[in-house]
Amino acid sequence: MAELLAFDRVTAGYGNAVVLDKLSLTLAQGQSLAILGRNGVGKTTLLETLMGNTRVTGGAIRWRGQDITHLPAHLRVRAGLGWVPQEREVFPSLMVEENLSVVARPGAWTLDRVYGFFPRLRERRANYGNQLSGGEQQMLAIGRALMTNPVLLLLDEPMEGLAPIIVEELAASIRRLCEDEGLASIVVEQHPVLALDMTHQAIVLERGTVVHAGPSAALAADQALLDRLLGVGIEAT
Numbered sequence: 001m002a003e004l005l006a007f008d009r010v011t012a013g014y015g016n017a018v019v020l021d022k023l024s025l026t027l028a029q030g031q032s033l034a035i036l037g038r039n040g041v042g043k044t045t046l047l048e049t050l051m052g053n054t055r056v057t058g059g060a061i062r063w064r065g066q067d068i069t070h071l072p073a074h075l076r077v078r079a080g081l082g083w084v085p086q087e088r089e090v091f092p093s094l095m096v097e098e099n100l101s102v103v104a105r106p107g108a109w110t111l112d113r114v115y116g117f118f119p120r121l122r123e124r125r126a127n128y129g130n131q132l133s134g135g136e137q138q139m140l141a142i143g144r145a146l147m148t149n150p151v152l153l154l155l156d157e158p159m160e161g162l163a164p165i166i167v168e169e170l171a172a173s174i175r176r177l178c179e180d181e182g183l184a185s186i187v188v189e190q191h192p193v194l195a196l197d198m199t200h201q202a203i204v205l206e207r208g209t210v211v212h213a214g215p216s217a218a219l220a221a222d223q224a225l226l227d228r229l230l231g232v233g234i235e236a237t
């Protein structure tokens with residue numbers, strides 16, 4: 001399968017603080033990758049680094065064969081990176097439809113198609129961002145990323161704070177984006193069982209570096225390895 005993204009011994013952090021330490025990973029086109037690890041190991045920093053929001057002091061990031069290590073952040077969205085931040089960052093004083101339209105870029109994903117994918121957003125189109133439930137806000141955050149017509153969707157703890165029934169619905173939506181719509185995705189998730197169920201491949205980080213990489217299904221089936229890597233009894237969501 002053709003390579004979409006590669007981190008080649010990337011060292012990155014904030015100011016003088018190094019968080020990612022010679023981190024390497026690869027992702028093939030249309031594939032999904034779970035980023036797992038205990039608190040503070042650098043999962044969010046990995047996504048921030050891919051979006052150009054950290055200081056990279058070593059290694060290289062390759063995107064569709066091009067070196068984007070020092071590409072300015074705003075050009076990365078244009079290059080096809082779709083960012084769904086942990087805080088969702090929905091504009092509270094804009095209506096759902098305005099939240100979507102304001103970031104639109106030409107491509108297959110239009111307002112109509114996003115509404116088709118998340119019918120709930122169509123129903124709420126005239127509501128303001130701050131009138132939405134947590135689940136609706138997350139749909140809107142994903143919808144906004146889709147409106148930029150990405151090739152790769154980056155999701156930072158998309159299920160955080162959501163009720164189990166909403167988590168199930170969103171997990172199914174994210175899976176469909178990959179399986180039916182051909183989008184690649186990287187999912188940072190606190191719940192390993194959920195993340196592994198949603199993805200093809202998984203990596204586990206420790207202190208800013210990769211300590212395990214392999215198929216998600218194999219890791220999900222190996223409770224002893226999960227316990228060793230993640231250190232706690234693994235809870236389903």
Ligand SMILES: Nc1ncnc2c1ncn2[C@@H]1O[C@H](COP(=O)(O)OP(=O)(O)OP(=O)(O)O)[C@@H](O)[C@H]1O
Nearest residue numbers: 014017019037038039040041042043044045046190
């Ligand atoms: N903006 C920042 N400036 C300085 N240090 C930061 C910043 N953001 C994160 N860090 C530090 O980088 C390290 C990794 O944080 P990061 O948020 O990437 O970890 P994480 O694995 O996503 O953690 P969590 O699971 O708790 O969200 C931590 O020590 C954190 O304090």
